[in-house]
Amino acid sequence: MTTVDNLTVKASSKTLMAIKTGKRPKNMGQIIRWLLLFMGGIAMVTPIAYMISTSLKFPHEVYNLNFIPDEPTIENYTYVLEDGRFFGWFKNSLVIATLTTISNVLFDSLVGYTLCKFRFPGRTIIFVAILSTLMIPTEMLVIPWYLMSQSFGWLDTQWGIMFPGLMTAFGTFLMKQFFETVPDDFIEAARIDGLNELQIWWTVAMPLVKPALAALAIFVFLGNWTAFIWPLIVTNSMEMYTLPVGLSTFGDEADVAWELIMTGAAISTLPTLVVFLVFQRYIIRGVVMAGLKG
Amino acid sequence: MATVSIKNLVKSFDKTEVLHGINLDVADGEFIVLVGPSGCGKSTTLRIIAGLEDVSSGEIYIGDKMVNNLEPKHRDIAMVFQNYAIYPHMTVRKNIGFGLRTSKLSKPDREKRIDEVAEILAMTELLERRPSQLSGGQRQRVAIGRAMVRDPAVFLFDEPLSNLDAQLRTQMRLEIKKLHQRVKSTIIFVTHDQVEAMTMADRIVIMKDGDIQQIGTPFEVFHEPANMFVAQFIGAPSMNMIEGVWKDGSVKISNNLSIAMKVERQIADGTKVVLGLRPDDLTVGDEQKLFEGTVHVLEPLGAETLVYVTVDGREVIAKASGRTPPKMGATVSLSADANNMHLFDAKSGEALT
Ligand SMILES: Nc1ncnc2c1ncn2[C@@H]1O[C@H](COP(=O)(O)OP(=O)(O)OP(=O)(O)O)[C@@H](O)[C@H]1O
Ligand SMILES: [Mg+2]
Numbered sequence: 001m002t003t004v005d006n007l008t009v010k011a012s013s014k015t016l017m018a019i020k021t022g023k024r025p026k027n028m029g030q031i032i033r034w035l036l037l038f039m040g041g042i043a044m045v046t047p048i049a050y051m052i053s054t055s056l057k058f059p060h061e062v063y064n065l066n067f068i069p070d071e072p073t074i075e076n077y078t079y080v081l082e083d084g085r086f087f088g089w090f091k092n093s094l095v096i097a098t099l100t101t102i103s104n105v106l107f108d109s110l111v112g113y114t115l116c117k118f119r120f121p122g123r124t125i126i127f128v129a130i131l132s133t134l135m136i137p138t139e140m141l142v143i144p145w146y147l148m149s150q151s152f153g154w155l156d157t158q159w160g161i162m163f164p165g166l167m168t169a170f171g172t173f174l175m176k177q178f179f180e181t182v183p184d185d186f187i188e189a190a191r192i193d194g195l196n197e198l199q200i201w202w203t204v205a206m207p208l209v210k211p212a213l214a215a216l217a218i219f220v221f222l223g224n225w226t227a228f229i230w231p232l233i234v235t236n237s238m239e240m241y242t243l244p245v246g247l248s249t250f251g252d253e254a255d256v257a258w259e260l261i262m263t264g265a266a267i268s269t270l271p272t273l274v275v276f277l278v279f280q281r282y283i284i285r286g287v288v289m290a291g292l293k294g
Numbered sequence: 295m296a297t298v299s300i301k302n303l304v305k306s307f308d309k310t311e312v313l314h315g316i317n318l319d320v321a322d323g324e325f326i327v328l329v330g331p332s333g334c335g336k337s338t339t340l341r342i343i344a345g346l347e348d349v350s351s352g353e354i355y356i357g358d359k360m361v362n363n364l365e366p367k368h369r370d371i372a373m374v375f376q377n378y379a380i381y382p383h384m385t386v387r388k389n390i391g392f393g394l395r396t397s398k399l400s401k402p403d404r405e406k407r408i409d410e411v412a413e414i415l416a417m418t419e420l421l422e423r424r425p426s427q428l429s430g431g432q433r434q435r436v437a438i439g440r441a442m443v444r445d446p447a448v449f450l451f452d453e454p455l456s457n458l459d460a461q462l463r464t465q466m467r468l469e470i471k472k473l474h475q476r477v478k479s480t481i482i483f484v485t486h487d488q489v490e491a492m493t494m495a496d497r498i499v500i501m502k503d504g505d506i507q508q509i510g511t512p513f514e515v516f517h518e519p520a521n522m523f524v525a526q527f528i529g530a531p532s533m534n535m536i537e538g539v540w541k542d543g544s545v546k547i548s549n550n551l552s553i554a555m556k557v558e559r560q561i562a563d564g565t566k567v568v569l570g571l572r573p574d575d576l577t578v579g580d581e582q583k584l585f586e587g588t589v590h591v592l593e594p595l596g597a598e599t600l601v602y603v604t605v606d607g608r609e610v611i612a613k614a615s616g617r618t619p620p621k622m623g624a625t626v627s628l629s630a631d632a633n634n635m636h637l638f639d640a641k642s643g644e645a646l647t
Contacts, residue, residue, distance in 0.1 A: 185376075192366045207381075
């Protein structure tokens with residue numbers, strides 16, 4: 001779940017509560033606002049509720065569009081968890097998403113820091129070049145990536161799945177912007193105190209942009225956790241699949257096993273929840289720290 | 295401890311030259327204050343000494359070593375910045391100890407050194423706090439502690455007190471002065487506040503537009519200003535400047551007003567000159583009367599009163615007693631001792647006395 005979802009859910013539940021407790025809306029504008037939020041909330045929550053509901057159904061009931069299963073069962077969960085493939089995919093996804101996140105946090109910020117705090121010839125050109133890659137859609141890059149992986153022998157490997165995302169233009173841009181908030185005096189003071197540039201980046205600049213790093217970590221982790229097209233293309237063997245790719249193969253040609261896919265999806269939201277909860281703390285702490293800076 | 299020498303320092307940013315050949319020799323253990331209006335190049339000079347900026351031409355010596363090509367960390371200097379530059383994510387102890395990260399001291403020795411410095415700055419109880427839990431004055435002390443801990447040969451301060459309120463500023467001024475007497479390091483201190491300059495400095499360097507106007511002790515720059523700029527910059531309220539023409543040993547201000555002056559050097563008759571009179575030296579009274587005027591503003595300061603007097607169409611500021619000030623609109627006589635008058639060349643601005 002992303003922050004936006006979370007907020008909307010909170011907002012719409014507030015609306016619900018207000019309606020329940022019979023608090024009267026003050027004017028037309030407020031009614032419309034509530035209505036919009038309510039609809040937004042419904043739109044966000046329905047798929048999740050439906051996913052969980054489906055995961056609790058027997059196959060024959062899946063195509064009935066009822067929210068409450070007639071005969072709830074946890075059989076799907078035992079099946080998925082006992083199926084050896086699921087854990088393999090889960091592990092692949094976890095390794096890939098984690099390594100990619102670490103790599104982005106380190107290298108996006110290293111490049112962002114350099115572009116932000118050093119003056120050197122070609123700096124603007126490099127920055128513009130990085131930004132311009134944001135305008136190329138992934139779909140267009142998939143074929144060059146594939147050809148590249150093929151010639152390097154990276155097809156059907158974890159490295160092959162990871163390499164395009166190890167650094168992102170967006171992350172670099174984000175970090176460059178955040179490093180603008182680190183006063184130059186901090187850096188110069190550390191320079192006088194005898195730290196080298198890498199140490200300054202790590203011990204002075206990085207701790208000061210923790211909130212941005214946390215946001216970046218959440219984005220990158222979620223993006224890689226849910227990535228589908230590229231992992232699907234670059235992998236061949238079932239053992240190499242990531243979770244989303246693996247889940248899509250549940251069932252046979254004739255019949256997609258939706259109840260199993262939904263079960264897998266429900267389980268796979270757990271790590272994203274953990275990542276969000278862990279890093280959210282830093283975001284909040286970052287805001288508090290910024291507020292106290294005199 | 296070390297001397298600092300700046301020789302023919304020129305600095306340009308892109309094509310604009312901001313320092314036009316600075317020469318300065320700082321003695322070992324001396325407290326030097328660079329002062330001047332905003333944008334005159336004080337910070338730039340300091341940053342060049344620190345090695346944070348390169349010179350365009352000229353040489354910087356710390357001790358006998360030419361340091362133009364040395365990294366800041368190899369120059370044996372410490373710098374305190376205007377906004378403290380202490381790290382919000384570290385405790386006071388870590389902040390003070392930061393300067394020791396690269397030193398060869400053992401861990402216990404480092405801790406001892408940090409405690410020593412904290413003791414001197416009276417902030418032992420604050421060591422485990424974070425900067426956000428400190429007042430402005432305490433933060434400034436942490437910044438000073440961080441500079442002290444390495445025991446550098448030269449301390450550089452860039453307007454360290456300008457973020458503090460007036461009272462705290464006076465207090466920190468004293469503390470820095472005491473600190474200097476204690477550690478006896480060379481200090482180069484930048485400020486645009488002439489009171490700070492006067493009270494702290496062994497010698498003051500007055501700068502304007504990238505040039506040094508005068509280098510001298512507080513006494514010298516106050517009583518023997520080298521030119522009109524220095525005369526007006528140092529001292530508050532500013533020196534009264536009255537234009538006139540030199541004629542027969544007097545300054546002829548207007549057809550019916552002439553003031554005689556003793557001047558040692560020869561001045562050609564007809565030279566345009568400016569007579570300088572500090573408000574402190576120009577008193578309301580008849581003893582050594584120079585001229586008369588009408589009082590139009592009174593500023594009581596307690597012990598004394600500043601009197602704004604219109605003389606012959608121009609305004610001068612004089613001083614009167616705080617107990618018996620003149621009345622608004624009254625005609626008063628203004629007196630000054632001939633020894634306390636300054637004379638400047640109107641064209642060059644150079645002092646003629
Ligand atoms: N990095 C820079 N790039 C271009 N010009 C600069 C740079 N740093 C300073 N200058 C210019 O150099 C001149 C001197 O600046 P400096 O900061 O030394 O002034 P200052 O005397 O410290 O002023 P203040 O009292 O306002 O701090 C100014 O005109 C300023 O605009
Ligand atoms: Mg400055």
